[in-house]
Amino acid sequence: MSDASYRDAIFSTPLDRVARFSFDERVVACFPDMIRRSVPGYGQILGMLGLIARRHLRHGARVYDLGCSLGAGGLALAGQLSPDAFRYTGVDLSPAMVARARETLAAECPDHAMEVIEGDIRTLDYAPAGMIVLNFTLQFLPPADREAVIARLFEALEPGGVLVLSEKVRAEDEQENAWLVERYHDFKRANGYSDLEISQKRTALENVLVPDTLAAHHARLAGAGFARSHTWFQFLNFASLVAFKDPAFKDADAPAPREE
Ligand SMILES: Nc1ncnc2c1ncn2[C@@H]1O[C@H](C[S@+](CC[C@H]([NH3+])C(=O)[O-])CC(=O)[O-])[C@@H](O)[C@H]1O
Numbered sequence: 001m002s003d004a005s006y007r008d009a010i011f012s013t014p015l016d017r018v019a020r021f022s023f024d025e026r027v028v029a030c031f032p033d034m035i036r037r038s039v040p041g042y043g044q045i046l047g048m049l050g051l052i053a054r055r056h057l058r059h060g061a062r063v064y065d066l067g068c069s070l071g072a073g074g075l076a077l078a079g080q081l082s083p084d085a086f087r088y089t090g091v092d093l094s095p096a097m098v099a100r101a102r103e104t105l106a107a108e109c110p111d112h113a114m115e116v117i118e119g120d121i122r123t124l125d126y127a128p129a130g131m132i133v134l135n136f137t138l139q140f141l142p143p144a145d146r147e148a149v150i151a152r153l154f155e156a157l158e159p160g161g162v163l164v165l166s167e168k169v170r171a172e173d174e175q176e177n178a179w180l181v182e183r184y185h186d187f188k189r190a191n192g193y194s195d196l197e198i199s200q201k202r203t204a205l206e207n208v209l210v211p212d213t214l215a216a217h218h219a220r221l222a223g224a225g226f227a228r229s230h231t232w233f234q235f236l237n238f239a240s241l242v243a244f245k246d247p248a249f250k251d252a253d254a255p256a257p258r259e260e
C-alpha cells in the first residue's frame with residue numbers, strides 16, 4: 001500500500017510526442033497535487049458537497065460520486081456528515097484510481113459506508129440515489145455520450161434528488177473565452193507550472209477534455225427532465241452547477257418564498 005503523493009512533473013521535460021492524457025499510474029501518483037494546482041476552486045467545491053447534502057439529501061440515502069478518482073468527494077462528505085447520513089458509492093474507470101481510492105477511504109473513514117466500483121459511468125447499472133456528484137468527469141466523456149449519461153442519472157435520482165455537476169467550461173463569446181483561458185494559464189503559472197508544462201498538457205488534453213458552454217449544460221439538464229438547474233460557482237473557466245429533479249426541491253428550513 002502506498003499513500004505517497006508526489007508533485008506533478010509529468011509535462012515538465014520536452015516530449016518528442018505528447019501522448020493523449022490518461023489516468024494512468026503516473027497521474028495517480030501525483031493526482032492530488034495536479035488537481036489542486038490545476039483546477040481553480042477545486043477545494044472550495046469539495047467543501048460545499050457536505051453543505052449541499054445537508055440541505056438536500058434524504059437521511060441515509062445513497063450518494064454517487066462518478067469519476068471519483070481518489071475519492072476526494074467521499075472524504076469531503078465523510079468529514080462533514082455522520083456515518084448514518086449517507087452511503088457513498090464512488091465509481092471510476094481507472095483501476096489505478098480505484099485501488100488508491102479504496103485504500104484511502106478504508107483508512108480515513110472506517111465508520112462510514114464507503115464503496116468504490118471500477119466501472120464506466122456510461123454503462124453502470126444505477127441504484128436509486130439521493131445525490132449524484134459529477135466533479136470534473138463529464139468533460140472527459142466523448143460529447144456524443146454526454147446526453148445519454150445525464151438522462152440515466154435523472155432516472156437514478158430519487159424524488160427530491162440533486163445532481164452536482166462541476167466542469168471546465170467554454171465561454172460562448174470567443175474573446176471572453178480567450179481572456180479566461182489566458183488568465184487560467186496565468187493561474188497555472190502562479191501555481192508553479194512552466195510554460196512548457198502548460199503547453200504540453202494542453203496538447204495532451206486536446207480531444208480528451210472537451211468543454212461545453214454553460215448554456216449547453218443547462219439545456220442538456222433541462223432536456224433530460226431536470227426541473228431546474230443553476231450555476232452556483234464559477235472561477236475563470238471552471239464552474240459548478242446544481243440540478244434538481246423536482247421543482248419543489250427539498251430545502252427543509254429555507255424561508256418561505258416571498259409573494260412577488
Ligand atoms: N467513462 C468513465 N467512467 C468512469 N470514470 C471515468 C470515465 N471517464 C473518465 N473517468 C474518470 O474521471 C476522473 C476525472 S478527474 C475527477 C476528479 C474527482 N471527481 C475529484 O473530485 O477529485 C477530473 C480531472 O482530473 O480533471 C478520472 O479519475 C477518470 O478515470
Ligand SMILES: O=C(O)C(=O)Cc1ccccc1
Nearest residue numbers: 034035038039168201205209
Ligand atoms: O490542467 C488542465 O489544463 C485542466 O484542464 C485540469 C485538469 C486537471 C487534472 C487532470 C486533467 C485536467
